[in-house]
Amino acid sequence: MSERSFYVRWGRYLLLVALAIPLYIWSWRTADINLVDLIQGAPKARPIISDLVRPSLLARERVTLSVSAVVRVPCDAPPPEPPPAEGPTLTLSATCLNARDSLVVSGSGFRPNTPGRLYWRVAGLEGRLRDEPFETDAQGRFTVETDIPPLLAQQGGDHTLEAELKWEAGALRPSETLRTTIDKMIETVFLALMATTFGGLVAIPLSFLGARNLMPTTPWGTTLYVAVRSFFNTARSIEPLILATIFAIWVGFGPFAGVLALSVHTIASLGKLYSEAAENIDPGPIEAIRSTGANEWQVIWYGVVPQIVPPYVSFTVYHWDINVRMSTIIGFVGGGGIGLELQRWINQLQWNSAATAVWAIVLVVSAMDYASAIVRERLV
Amino acid sequence: MLEVRKLTKVYDDGTVALKEVSFTVPDGEFLVIIGLSGSGKSTLLRCINRLIEPTSGQILWDGVDITAAGQEELRRIRRQIGMIFQQFNLVKRHTVLTNVLTGRLGYTSTWRSLLGLWSREDRARAMRNLELVGIADKAHNRADELSGGQQQRVGIARALMQEPKLLLADEPVASLDPATSHSVMKYIEWMNRERGLTVLCSLHFLSLARRYGTRIIALRAGELVFDGRPEEIDDRRFKEIYGDEAIEVEIR
Ligand SMILES: Nc1ncnc2c1ncn2[C@@H]1O[C@H](COP(=O)(O)OP(=O)(O)OP(=O)(O)O)[C@@H](O)[C@H]1O
Ligand SMILES: [Mg+2]
Numbered sequence: 001m002s003e004r005s006f007y008v009r010w011g012r013y014l015l016l017v018a019l020a021i022p023l024y025i026w027s028w029r030t031a032d033i034n035l036v037d038l039i040q041g042a043p044k045a046r047p048i049i050s051d052l053v054r055p056s057l058l059a060r061e062r063v064t065l066s067v068s069a070v071v072r073v074p075c076d077a078p079p080p081e082p083p084p085a086e087g088p089t090l091t092l093s094a095t096c097l098n099a100r101d102s103l104v105v106s107g108s109g110f111r112p113n114t115p116g117r118l119y120w121r122v123a124g125l126e127g128r129l130r131d132e133p134f135e136t137d138a139q140g141r142f143t144v145e146t147d148i149p150p151l152l153a154q155q156g157g158d159h160t161l162e163a164e165l166k167w168e169a170g171a172l173r174p175s176e177t178l179r180t181t182i183d184k185m186i187e188t189v190f191l192a193l194m195a196t197t198f199g200g201l202v203a204i205p206l207s208f209l210g211a212r213n214l215m216p217t218t219p220w221g222t223t224l225y226v227a228v229r230s231f232f233n234t235a236r237s238i239e240p241l242i243l244a245t246i247f248a249i250w251v252g253f254g255p256f257a258g259v260l261a262l263s264v265h266t267i268a269s270l271g272k273l274y275s276e277a278a279e280n281i282d283p284g285p286i287e288a289i290r291s292t293g294a295n296e297w298q299v300i301w302y303g304v305v306p307q308i309v310p311p312y313v314s315f316t317v318y319h320w321d322i323n324v325r326m327s328t329i330i331g332f333v334g335g336g337g338i339g340l341e342l343q344r345w346i347n348q349l350q351w352n353s354a355a356t357a358v359w360a361i362v363l364v365v366s367a368m369d370y371a372s373a374i375v376r377e378r379l380v
Numbered sequence: 381m382l383e384v385r386k387l388t389k390v391y392d393d394g395t396v397a398l399k400e401v402s403f404t405v406p407d408g409e410f411l412v413i414i415g416l417s418g419s420g421k422s423t424l425l426r427c428i429n430r431l432i433e434p435t436s437g438q439i440l441w442d443g444v445d446i447t448a449a450g451q452e453e454l455r456r457i458r459r460q461i462g463m464i465f466q467q468f469n470l471v472k473r474h475t476v477l478t479n480v481l482t483g484r485l486g487y488t489s490t491w492r493s494l495l496g497l498w499s500r501e502d503r504a505r506a507m508r509n510l511e512l513v514g515i516a517d518k519a520h521n522r523a524d525e526l527s528g529g530q531q532q533r534v535g536i537a538r539a540l541m542q543e544p545k546l547l548l549a550d551e552p553v554a555s556l557d558p559a560t561s562h563s564v565m566k567y568i569e570w571m572n573r574e575r576g577l578t579v580l581c582s583l584h585f586l587s588l589a590r591r592y593g594t595r596i597i598a599l600r601a602g603e604l605v606f607d608g609r610p611e612e613i614d615d616r617r618f619k620e621i622y623g624d625e626a627i628e629v630e631i632r
Contacts, residue, residue, distance in 0.1 A: 091446055217392070286536075288469035291429055292485025293459030294493075301494050302482050308471045 002262045039356075051351030055359050059175035060168035067107070067160040068121075072096040073153055088140075090163055097154035103146055107163055110140040116165035118144045120152060121162035138166070177353040180341055181360045189364065192262065192323035199266025200316050206232075206267065207274030214278060214304070229275070235268030240326050241333055248334030255336030262323050262330065268320050277311035278304075314376040321368040328361045381406055382428070382578065384547065387437035389423050389602075397423040397612075398438070399602045404534040405580065405595075407545075409603040409612060410572045412593030412610075413582040421582035421598040423547045428580065429461045430454060441546070446626060459486030462539030464568075468531040472524035475517065475536050479523050480506045483541025502541075509537040529560035534566050547571060553588070565592050586613065 033117045037274065064280040067088050075096035084361040091103040105118060119128035129149040134142045141164075152159050174182075208214050210228040241263035251257050302350035331339020382405040387400040397420045407410050413421050426432040430446060439446040442502055446457055462483075470479045484502045485493055492498075498506075510516040513533035518526060523534060532552060539547060549568060553561035569592055572579045584591045589596050590610040598606035598613075598621040605620055606613065613621075 020495060282469075283469045284469035286464060286580050287431055288463065288465060288538070289471075289482055289485065290586050291458060291461070291463040291548075292483050292538070293455040294458075294482070295455060295485075295490060298485045298488075298493050302474075302485065304470060304473050310473070 017203045022165035038138055048351050051337050052358065053211050053353040054352060056177040056352040057173045057356065057380065058172040058178070060240075061170040061174055062166055062171045062176075063166060064166050065111070066164040067110075067164050068162055069105075070095075070158050071103070071148070072158055073148060073156050074098045080165050090161065092161075097148045097153075099148060099150065101148060103148070104143060104160075105161060105163070106141065106143040106372045107136070107145060108139075108141045110142065110163075110165060111165060112136055112138050112140045114165050114167045116142070116163055118161065118163045120146075120149055121154070121160040122226055122261075125155075134163075165235040166290055177345075177350075177356045181338065181356045182354075184338040184341050185360050185364055187255055187371070188327045188331075188339075189324055191258050191335075191366075192320055192327045193246060194259045195262030195266055196270075196316060196320040196321050198268055198317070202263075202267045203271040203274055204312070206271045207278055210271060210365035211278035213281070213283065214247055232272040232275070233275060235264060236272060238265070240265045240330055242369070244330035244335035245333045253336070253340075258330050258335030261335055265321060265326070266323060269322075272309075273315045273319075274312055277315065280311075281307040292319035310379040314379045316373045317375045321372040324368050328365070351371070381442060382580075383438075383440040384424075385438040385440070386429075387424070387427060387439065388435050389427060389432065390435045398427070398434075398599075401449060401599070401602070401604045401605060402437075403597055403607055404549055405578060406574070407450040407578050408576055410569070410579045410592060410594040411581070412589040413580065413599065413622065414584075414586060414589050414596060414598045415582075415599035418601075420558050422550050422601055423602075424599065425463075425550050425580060426583060428456050428546075431462060433450075455486055459542050460544050461546045461548060462534065462542050462544035463548040464535040464539055464550070464552045466554045468528070468535045468555075470523040470534055470538075471580050472522070474522050474523055476510070476526065477503075477506055477519040479534055480510060480519075480537045482543055483538040486542065505541060506537070509540045510534075512540070524610065528556050529564060532556065532564050532597055534568065536564070536571075540571070544577060547577045547579045547581075549579065551582050554584055555631060568592070586618070 019294075032204065067090055069090040069092055071092065073096065075094075075098050088107065088109040091106050091108070094101070097103060101363045111114070113136060114132065117128075117131055119132050122129060130146050131149065132144050132146055134144050136142045146161075148159070206228055209224050210232060212225060215225045227233040239262050243264050244258055247257040247260040281304065285307070286299060289299050289303040295297065327335065327337045328339050328342070331337045331341070334340070338357055340359060342354055342361075345351075345353040345357065384404070386400045386401050387398055387402070387457060388396075388400055391395050401420075401424065408497065413424060415421050423432060427434045428446070430449075434495075436445055437447070441457065444457070446454070453461055468516050471482070471592060474482075478496075481498050484498065488502070495561070507519065509517060509521055512538055515526070515530055515533055515537075518530065523531065526534065535552075544547065547568070553564050557562060565588065571577045581592070583592075590613070596606065596608065596610050596613065597604060600621060606617060
C-alpha cells in the first residue's frame, strides 16, 4: 500500500467520524438519555419487577366465617337473650345501647391469628357501617371498641353486629387471575385466528390482482395492479393500534373490534406477501399446461395453484402467529382479548396479576412461533 | 403441412427476435432448428402455438391460420400440438400421473378437470403412455422425485396424451447427459416415425441435429440462414450459422 493511499483512506474514516460525532451528540440530547435516572430510579422499579417474577398462578380457597350478636336500641325494653353459643362467640359489654354509647365487643373461640372485620348491618340493605378491622390473637380472641352509628340509633329496634373472618384454606387451585388469563388468552388466539382467516380470504383474490406476472399488460391491468399494490402498502403502514381505536368506537369495545382491526391489517400484509409469492412462481409449468389447450381456469388450477399453496399456507400460519402477538396489544385500546385485562391490572397496580398475563403472552407467542416454524418447514 | 410466412417477433423492449422468417414443413418431417443461444429458436417454437403472440406474419397449419384464431379455436389447435421443454415444466408437487393427465385438459370440461374427475379412458391412456416411456412404476411418485431423464419422459407422456399431430420440442435434451439425451431423442424419433407426428425440435448440438433430423433450419440473430438436408451443412455453412470462432463438437 502506498503512503498516499494510506492517508487518503484514514482521512476518509476521520472525516466520517468527525461528521458522526455531532450527529450522535445531538441525538443523545434529543432522546433525553439520562443514565443517572436509569441507575438512581432502579429502587422504584424493584417492587414491580419482583412482582413480575412472581405471577399469580395458584391460590387456596377462601373461607369466610361470620358470627353475629343483637343489640337493642335504645335501652328501654328488656334486652334480648343472647343465644347460647358453641364455638366462636361474641361477648358484648352491653346488650342495649343509647345513642353515642360506646360498646366493647370481644370474641373468643375464633381461628387464631386471623384478620377480620367487625361491622353493623343495616336491615334490608347490603351496606356495612363502621367496618372496623381486627386480628385475633394466638388464642383466637379479639377485642374491638365501637359505637352505635347515628343512623341506627335514630331508627331504634334490634340491630345486628357481625364479625367476619376470612382466611385461605384447602388445596391449591388456579387463582382467579390465572383463570381469567387462560380464558382471555384463548379469546386472543381465536380472535387472531378469525382475523387471519377473514384477512386471508380477502387477500387471496386481491393478491392475484397485485401480481405482475398474472395481470395482463393492458392499461387496465396495469392500473389495477398499481392500485392494489398501493392499497397493500398504505394499509400495511397503518398501525393495528390505530385501526383498533377506530373500530372500538365503531362497533364498541371488545374482541370484535380487535378482529376487524387485525383483519384489515392482515389483508394488506398477507396480500403483499401473497402477491410476491405469486410473482415468484415458475412460469414453465403454466406455459406447459397452456400449451395443452387448457382454458384459463384449468391453467390456474393445475399450473398456478399447486405452486402458490405452500407459500400461501406458510405465510398464513406465520401471520396467525403475528396476529396473536398483536392482539395482545390491541386490547389496550379496546380490542378485546388478554390486552384488556392486562391494561386493567396495570392500571390497578396489580403487578402479580399483570405478570401472569405477561408470562402467558410470552408462553403462547413462543409456542405459536415454534409451531408455525414446524408447519412452514414441512411445506417446503 | 405447416407454413410459416414472414414471421416477425419484436418484444416489448424492442428486441427483434425473429425477422421475416419463412419456411414450410411437410407432414411427417423431423425438422431440427439450430442456432446460437439468443438466435430466436424458443421464440419461433412458441409463436407456432402462440404461447408468444407474433408481431406480424402468418402461420398456416393445414390451411388454417393459427395467427388469426380466436381464443376458443386457438385452444382446439393447441390441443393437437404437443410441446416438450428443456426444463421439463412439470408441476413438481403433483404426481407423475396427474402431470400426464394434464395433457388431456384440452379435451376435458372445466368442472370435471377442476374436480379431478378424469375419465376411465384417460386414466387408462395415461398408464399406457407411462408404460410406453418406461416409468409406469413411478406413476404415484411426486414429479420432483424423478431424475431429469425420467421427468422428460413424463413430459413426453404428457404430450402423447394430446394425441397430437405436431410436436414442438424446445431443446428437449439440453439439461441431460449424453446417454440420457439419446434415450429421450429416440422417443421423439419413435413418435415421428411410428406415430407419424411432424416434429419441430430445437437442438444445441449439430451432431444430434444430424443424427435425428430429416431436415435442418438455422437461425442467426432472428434470421433464417439455412434450410436444407443435414448433410448439406459443411464447414462453410457451419461457420455461417455459428460464427467464425466456433468448432464443431460431437455428442455420441
Ligand atoms: N420476454 C422477452 N422479452 C424481451 N426479449 C426477449 C424475451 N424473450 C427472449 N428475448 C430475446 O429474444 C432473443 C431470442 O430469444 P430466444 O429465447 O428465442 O433465443 P433461443 O435461440 O431460444 O436461445 P437459447 O438457445 O439460449 O434458448 C434474445 O435476444 C432474447 O434476449
Ligand atoms: Mg431457447
